[in-house]
Amino acid sequence: MKFLKQNWLVISIFLLVSLLVLIRTFSHKNFRYDAVKWAAPSALGTNILTEDQIPALSGDKLLINLGNKAISNQQFRDITLDINPESLLEKTNLKLIRRNKGPVILYSEESSVSARVWMVLSEMGLKNIYILSNDATINNR
Amino acid sequence: MEIRRKFSALLLLLSFVLALLPLSANRSFTVKPDKLLSEVLNEDVSFTVDQVAEFIVREDSTIQLIDLRSPEEFRKQTIPGAVNIPYHDLINTDPDIWLNNKNIRNIFYSNGNIEPDYALVYARGLGYTNSFVMAGGMTEWINTVIETKFEGDRITARENTLFEVRRRAGEMFTELNNLPDSLKTRFLESKKFSAKKLDGGCQ
Amino acid sequence: MNPYLAGTLLGIVLLLAMFISGRGLGASGGIKYCVVSLVGAVNRPHVENSTYYSTYFEDGRKPLTNWLTLEIFGIVAGGFISGALSGRLKLKVEKSPKISVTRRLIFAFLGGVLFVYGGQLARGCTSGAALSGMAVLSLAGFVTMIAIFGSAFVFAWFFRKNWI
């Protein structure tokens, strides 16, 4: 008690700063610290998959169809979820993505939609997010 | 004495927290995720190649085309007025050097789609709301602006202006890309950004 | 004021300078800007012929409205406010009782000449290079700080008669 009374200012400043740091680090409502780090896979191209690479991935796969056209390949049907990109960040959908243990694969017939969504999700600190691209030439590297 | 102890303890505690943080001088997204998502899914963040062609023909000084491809590809063929910032460089250096002019609309493009869309979200996430993309990239540019020929009997006034713009933009494109290599390199070099110098120090 | 509290206050001012203007504090630079604008007012052709001076007048800039110049006017104002609040306003020469006023003033003058000269050479004095430099972890700041204090400790022996 005496210790607290003597050092209340030191303790309260330290707790306040630590609290702010913890909120910043673990908050789900905000983007994570260091944009460069989270964007790195996009610069390396490691976040792009083709259909035949999917079976090789380990863990529970979740395919999210952001577009209007169904994926032609039948084998992915039971792991596919149709989500409208606008409602992707709604609580229930986001929970689904966060809870999924394994790769989350984004698909849309418009590759720009999946690319934009990928960047948003990655900057929120989600790892293991991929873009499904059937057309190997779509991403000319 | 007493103050010194308390003070040293506080500073040590705080710097201990700092030592645990993955600190770097890199930036983080500042907007809220849902706001950013609805912003970048909106149609008005992308321009069609025809709109871009019109900017070029009008020599619009409020837009800046940014070519995200590799320097080799950029030297081989590029859209008039574009500057080259390879996507990798955009991510790995402070983008403020390039994007800080709020009076200019920056339009990203690459060969296809994906990379400009990353760049769009990245730049807007960091607060550069003056960022746009050219839908379809170079592929679409070549298909639409350079290679479409008018076919048919009658032409409406609107079609006429559209084709006139495409023809002019196409001419400018061919002219630039047919320049002898040395001249072209010099022209493109002259369009390079020079790193913004920070003001400070005591000089 | 307790030195640690005063240091915190100074640190907060420095942090504000970084947060608002993206730069550290400075003093010798402001003195130079004043001199440059004085020389510019007195002898314009001289300024235009010199490559060093003319950089300070490029694009119609005025050295007198530079950030650093305004800042050192602020230092004088801030010092006055603080002195007035603490009742320290008094016209006097502060010196060791063992030395004469003339000796103190001559050394003060020489010290000023050397300090600003060295400060401009090192691109910042104790505030611009050492203090602000250390706050941004600049290597230049640490080297300058060590050079200033290290050499001052050495020279202190030669000038001890002036102070103790």
Place this chain on the structure above:
Amino acid sequence: MGPLSSYFAFPDWLNMLTAFLIGTGFGFALEQAGFSSSRKLAGMFYGYDTTVLKVFFTAAIVALIGSQFLSYLGLLNLNQVYVNEFYLTASITGGVIMGAGFIMGGFCPGTGLSALSIGKIDAMVFVAGGFTGAFIFTETYPLIEGMATAQYKGPVKINESLGLSPGLFTLIMVAAAAVMFRVAESAEKKFARPEITNELK
């Protein structure tokens, strides 16, 4: 977000106003620390008064820790905060000249300006010397240009050249400062000069 001046594209008058206000805070803090007294400043080098060390390091550390937390919280972009350019030769030579100036004049430019405002005549003479020094510098710059620009290393950060993370370097620096503060306080007792320090109170 920050620095605010580039985020909000401050107009010139606002930049000048903030410069003046920051300067006011700077001068106020220097005077409050007791830096308007040359004998207090010089005490650092004879051990009887180590206020300089305490204030100087406290200020640098507070700004260092503060700026890194602000950066982590997304409020300050440290890429846009000026980092001093490192010219090895000039930094050392300039530093040694400044060291000599410090012990002769008893002020540094910032403290000199702050002290002249409360009527210290020696500070006024010091600043007049400073003006002369600046004039000599600008006039002789062409002669020393080679030396002034030699061994340019760019805006290097000390933690990078040591291969440490900024946070870890900060921790080491704070630990070193805590030790120095302790040593300084015992030095004050050892080299005490009551005849001077009592006069300064």
